[in-house]
Each structure stands twice: as structure tokens, then as C-alpha cells.
Amino acid sequence: MNDTTNSTPDRRKALKMLALGSTGLFGLFNSPKVRAERHETPQYQKGAPPVTITRVRAITTAPGGSNLVIVKVETSEPGLYGLGCATFTQRAAVVVPAVDIYLNEFCKGRDVDNIEDMWMSAYLSSYWRNGPVLNNALSGLDQALWDIKGKRARMPVYQLLGGRSRINVDTYIHASGTTVEAIADQVQKFMDQGWRHVRIQQGGYGGVGAFGEAVPDFKAANYARQTDGYSDAAEYLRRVPRMFEFMRKKCGEKVELLHDMHEQVEPIQAINMIKSLEQYRPFFIEDPFSPENMTWFKQLRTSTPVPIAMGELFNNINEFKEPMANQLFDFIRCHISQLGGITPAMKVARLGEWFNVRTAWHGPGDTSPVGHQANNHIDLAVFNFGIQEGQVFNDKVREVFPGCPVIKNGYYIVTEEPGLGIDINEKEAAKYPIKYSGMNTLRKGDGGIIKP
């Protein structure tokens, strides 16, 4: 009697398990442990218990020379994690405790799904609005959560941002040299490889070598650091129009030419020089003024129609909301991790759409390959994409970052991998420790500092 009464519920339970799917036999096959062994990410399911954050940590590496900071967000789902770029290359070591100490505690146990809420709560809970260190840490978290969301949806992140607005991401590449002939050779080489846009720099920051015949010996004067840069503004202002003239003569009209001023001359000098470049049809001139000189834009805009890119040093929407709404420049040049990741960058991009300000996200070697992937996914999705600063990564960087983006025919090729489509090999990353760096002080001949 007892046997019968005991076995009946057992049989019923077994039948129920078979019938219930995810909570029955299927559930056994689909348990987190088994899925992890199969290297499968569980798809988002309505009503399923939340996937929570178990740990947030920073990984530092410098395989390409620049200090890079990556954030890894680990979750309650075995094998499921996300990566984000938190690279503030000049102060990389300071971002690490912001991630490992602060963000780790802040995020533990929270649902991975609610990115907007997570971003806002992390941003506002410091009471004083974030500066570059906390913004970069937050970007690492934000991008990693988008990566996780993509993996759970089994879709590339650009699909979650609205899908494609274009086939591939058009890039520009850097040509620099000490002579105009050397720069023209590089431009031609890049054109032959398929690029349609090339940034040209001669000497100084962003170029090769210094301007002027006599570079001051700051060390001998017992002033400043010998490694500090030097810029001769007058020489710079003479050279740039000659460089453009030479490129147009040598390389023709088919290539789009860009130039970054790096804010290194007086605003009125910048306006005069940009005006003189009109005849060479620049695609854009970047960073004519330091962020402290924003009011000069009005005079620049009424003086010349040369397209302008600005915003590399912006890190808070209050710095660029008004200039964008007043169409004071044509391309917004934010460093996405500096803003706080994909979430705020999408808002900047959408703001630009209404004022016909196009995107040109910062993308040099001190944006990690994870950050480049974040740029690329946004670039594919937003309507008002302009151009993307491209980077050709060396073999060491590729070994550290499996899935590192590649450029073909001048276009970044974005794969269909779920999430951001990039990983990190931590063993390889550890081979390239970060170094103290970031003293990019630029000086005049008399030793006075030039504001970037």
C-alpha cells in the first residue's frame, strides 16, 4: 500500500518533468553548468530569473605601446561575461581602482539587463558629475553590459541599436612625415590600398619630428622635461597650407584630406589658417580651439565654410549640447569611453541627427580594440554617421584581442558575432604591462605651455 502511494507521485513527478521542458529533462540538459560546457550563452527569456553581476574588474595591457584598460563584467551565468573599454591612456592606472573597488561593489548582485538604469545610477550616485576617470570606468561597465545583452540576444550590438544604416564603416587613416614628399607617398599608398580619406600631419604633435630649425633644449635651461613637446606656431601656420597644396598637386582631387590642429595656435590664427585652406577642400579640420575657447566658433563659422570637427576633449553633455544645437561644427569627435560608453554616445549621435552634425568618433591607438568595436557598432546603426578614425593593429594587439577589428578597402568590417564580437586573452595581455605615461605637455620656444 505504502509502495503504491509512494510510487504514484514519483511517476507523476517524472512525467511532469518530461512535460515541463525547461524545468524537467530539458532543464537538466540546459542547466547553466551544461550550457557553459557547451560554450553556449542562454538566450533572454521572459520570466526567467535575472542574470546578475558577480564581479567587475579591470584588465590593463599595452601590446601596441599605449596603455589600455578593459573592463570585464562576470555574471551568475557560467561562461557569460562582457567586455568594455575604459581606456584613459594618460591616467590608466587611476581608472583601475575606480573599477575594481568602486564599480565592483556597486554592481555586485545587480541585474545585467537594465543598462540605462545602471548607467544613470552609477553616474548620479557620485553626486558630483563624473570626470574622465569615473566616466571611463563607467564606459567599461556600459560597453560590457551591451556586450552581454548582445550575447544573450545572440545578436551583434548594432542590431540592438536599430540595425544597419549602411553596409560597412568608412574610415580615415593617418599619414604623417617630416617632409611633404614623404606624406604624399603615404597618402598615395593608402589610396592604393583603398582608403578614400587620409589625415595629413607634418611635424609636431600628431606628426613626426618638431617644427622649426632649432628645437629648444628645455633640459639645458633646467626648465620643464626634456620629453616635453615643442611647437613653433609660426612655422606650423606656414607649413599646413603648403602641405595641402602639395597633396592636391601630387595626389589629385579624388582623396579626401583631413587635418588635426590639436588646438595648438591662438584662436584668431586658427581662423585665418583654416580660411586659407578653403581652396584645397579639406574634408574637415579638427580641434581648432581648446575647449576653453568655444566662443570663438561663432567667428570661425562666419569667416569660412571649411567643415570642422570638434569634441575629442569633451566628457560631459553640457560641453557640447549648445554648440551642436547651434551647428558650430560639422562632426562630433568624442572619445566614447570618455563620455561613459555606448549609452551616452547614442544620445550624442541622436542629438547630432537633428542638427545635421555627423559622427567622427575618436579612434586612435589609445582607444582599445574593444572601444573600436563599440565605435563600429554605433557607426553601423546611426543615421548621421560621418567617418570613423581607423586603426591598423599590430600582431601583438591581435593576439591579446581575438576578434580585433580589421580594415579592408578603407572600411572596418564588422562581423556578425553576438555582442561586440571581441574577446581578450588575459594571459597574452599580462605580457604587456602598462607604464606610467601621459605627460603630453607641449611648449612654445620660451618654454610656455600650449593648451591642448
Ligand code: MG
Ligand atoms: Mg584629435
